Amino acid sequence: MDNNAISACHDLGGWKALASGFQLETVEEVASEAGTGYQHREIIDPAEFREVVAVHAVSRHDRLACQSRYADLGMLDDGERDLWVHATGRSDAWMLCGPDIASIRFGVRAGYTDRLVSLEELLMKIGYPIKGGLREHFTRKWLQARIDEFSLELAFERARTEAKPAPAGKRGGAAKSRR
Numbered sequence: 001m002d003n004n005a006i007s008a009c010h011d012l013g014g015w016k017a018l019a020s021g022f023q024l025e026t027v028e029e030v031a032s033e034a035g036t037g038y039q040h041r042e043i044i045d046p047a048e049f050r051e052v053v054a055v056h057a058v059s060r061h062d063r064l065a066c067q068s069r070y071a072d073l074g075m076l077d078d079g080e081r082d083l084w085v086h087a088t089g090r091s092d093a094w095m096l097c098g099p100d101i102a103s104i105r106f107g108v109r110a111g112y113t114d115r116l117v118s119l120e121e122l123l124m125k126i127g128y129p130i131k132g133g134l135r136e137h138f139t140r141k142w143l144q145a146r147i148d149e150f151s152l153e154l155a156f157e158r159a160r161t162e163a164k165p166a167p168a169g170k171r172g173g174a175a176k177s178r179r
Contacts, residue, residue, distance in 0.1 A: 002098030019052035021126030
């Protein structure tokens, strides 16, 4: 989970329910963000947070290795970058919950569309009542629209790349003169 989703869930009052309904994991950078929150106000007590969330360290070596596979990784902020470094290095089942646009775009471009999940969907899976609703960017509908948008963007990029004409003289066959 990224800090945006953690903060929203906490603000909604669903943090303890979510933590008891799923095995939550994150990375050190996000754990630090969750402990300080927006404008450095504490969101969740760091000790309590670590009791219910597995927090993984991400090394400089891990970042560099992942960056060599995924050039787009550098477009993410530190928390989302480290989440993706950790997640892409795993061989087990995992899902990533975070409404950051750059992170979602990265997930689509890297081929992890099926691993992206909204906070709304997680809360629905555990039967947590979402009273008063969630902000739009934490909903399934919003996430699916971003996935569709970035998938289409990627498809157009690939089509343009594949449709580029061959340089002159490389088209194969003899060139015909038109006079």
